[in-house]
Amino acid sequence: DIVMTQSPDLLAVSLGERATINCKSSQSVLYSSNNKNYLGWYQQKPGQPPKLLIYWASTRESGVPDRFSGSGSGTDFTLTISSLQAEDVAVYYCQQYYSTPFTFGPGTKVDIK
């Protein structure tokens, strides 16, 4: 199984400041035949189901604010919130869908400093 790790566990950022979350996979999730990274990012607010933010590691889902961006390739990935808003307080998960089981990272909780 591919093991996903995230850092940090908890991130406190001031409103308007940048938040950066890291995700690492135990093996590459880059599929060479189409040059796509099989990785997504999700946001989950308390009492709600998760919401897709980013897929193929860097493609923003429709309707997601452009302050959210994804980057990275192979085994190392980053989700960046360029200017943290109050409504961004949530837990963020990465997930690989390169090989089954499609494992999630443990989550990073983002809060306001």
Next chain:
Amino acid sequence: EVQLLESGGGLVQPGGSLRLSCAASGFTFRSYAMNWVRQAPGKGLEWVSGICANDGNTYYAGSVKGRFTISRDDSKNILYLQMNTLRAEDTAVYYCAKVTFSTCYAGVDNWGQGTLVTVSS
């Protein structure tokens, strides 16, 4: 608008069985892969199972393989999860989730509200 409505959760004794259903609407159900993802109380997300569109291939997490069975009825737009030999560690909110494409190898772009399964004596 995509809607996914789970049902069938509840309290069950260890060793018991339960069948979850997910009624889908707002999209061409038969054209998309579907997943079940669960979340134990206060814990993170765990992918449980997936079923592809077209070929109907199925995949399972190791923790449920041999005990859970995913299936779909494309004529009724319903996704199922048959859960047998339930254990306390299966206690979780179970989410029905629509995959972005027909292939199983893609992310989830829509989620249901979830149904709670509690395994306890």
